[in-house]
Amino acid sequence: MSKQSHLGANAAAFLAGLIFAAGLVLGGMTQPAKVIGFLDFFGGAWDPSLAFVMGGAVLVHAPIYALVVRRRSQPVLQDRFHIPTQRELTVPLIAGSALFGVGWGLGGFCPGPGLVSLTSLELEAATFVGAMTLGMVVHYLVTRTSDAPAKAPPTAPRTSRADA
Amino acid sequence: MDHSSFTPLMSLAGGALIGLSATVLLLANGRIAGISGIYASAITGGSGPWQWRWLFLAGLLMGGALLFGLMPAAFAIVTDRPLWAVAVAGLLVGVGTRYGSGCTSGHGVCGMSRLSKRSFVATMVFIITGAATVAVARLLGGAA
Incomplete structure (x- = not known):
């Protein structure tokens, strides 16, 4: 490029x-x-x-x-x-989406509106985004350590992990 | 909430802009406009070129700031939810969108537009558990 x-x-x-x-x-x-x-x-x-x-x-x-x-x-x-290629319905897809839905119904925010709402400087928006960021970092740290020894080729899981 | 708050035309117009944004990002950059994926990869360091994620997020915040200046009423962050519930909600959204590989934008808009079976299922699941959560909150909170 x-x-x-x-x-x-x-x-x-x-x-x-x-x-x-x-x-x-x-x-x-x-x-x-x-x-x-x-x-x-x-x-x-x-x-x-x-x-x-x-x-x-x-x-x-x-x-x-x-x-x-x-x-x-x-x-x-x-x-x-960079378009997701995975086709199978998996447990993480369904369990993760279920958890996301509970959080969505509890707070009334999904990720995009949460980030955009930061500009209002409201405490609720900052609290939501702070906690969401923590949740994402925890997921990253947990899956990084559990994935590392199990999956040998580092390139394959990276592409299948491609974000929707 | 009552029917006076139903805003079909504004919501349709807003949705069309979201679809336009997803189109720009996919057609120009080849990337899916999934906010949870873009944000998580930006903060944890995804692979490949990274600047575009931060620029997308900068645009998101800049657009938010501009609109907050123009129409602050559209940021009415008023619910009956206590702050601890908002914090728990954030944690669940953060963990859930990563395990589920996407959120309302990545699955609900981009994936559904590609007729992805995974995204259809994910969207059904998070709307159902979201509705169930609101129903339970209503029962626990009385007339809320």
């Missing part, structure tokens, strides 16, 4: 972050009470707004993925696509 395309790729990443934040805020994701209102199916006053956030995102992204990304052998500014 030339220096110039790295610069372009970094600029694109920054732009993507800006747009993502705008989408989360406009969509109502930085209001934990609204998130909890979406998850409150049995409370008698269900707020379906967040289904529209997910729906709007998929309506834009899915056709471009199917019609443009899938037909390209590489992205515009980098060498290759």
Whole structure:
């Protein structure tokens, strides 16, 4: 990769972050009470707004993925696509997602809105992000030590671990 | 929460922007816009080029700061949840999204858009356990 395309790729990443934040805020994701209102199916006053956030995102992204990304052998500014290749349903996928859901319902934050909400300087947002960071570091330290001797080739697990 | 808070058009527009962001990152950089993965790899040191993750996060915070200046009401961080519950929530979200390889963005938006079976299942699971948690919190907290 030339220096110039790295610069372009970094600029694109920054732009993507800006747009993502705008989408989360406009969509109502930085209001934990609204998130909890979406998850409150049995409370008698269900707020379906967040289904529209997910729906709007998929309506834009899915056709471009199917019609443009899938037909390209590489992205515009980098060498290759980093798309998860794993297909199997695994225990960590389901157990991890279950834990995430409990945390989501408890605090009303998922990772993106938590990070964006830091800019409000509210104690709740800082508490959430601090604890989330701790949880991620603990997971990293635990899996690093347990994975190291078990998996011989360091390259294979790295790609299959590719983040969704 | 009541039906007066239902915001289908704003939420649809916000969602479209999230889809646009995911498209920019995938088409330009070949990367999935999964916030939990990007953030975790940024702080623990992922493999390969790393600057883009920090720049994405910088854009996320810059965008947040700009919008907080323009529309602070959109950051209404008001719930009936005590701070200790928010801390426990953060821990569960941190650990859970790493074991589950993604969150609302990586699975719910990017994975679903790719018609990934893993992401469909993950999204169903975290919505179900999220709803169950809210239902239990409602029972424990009375009229909350």
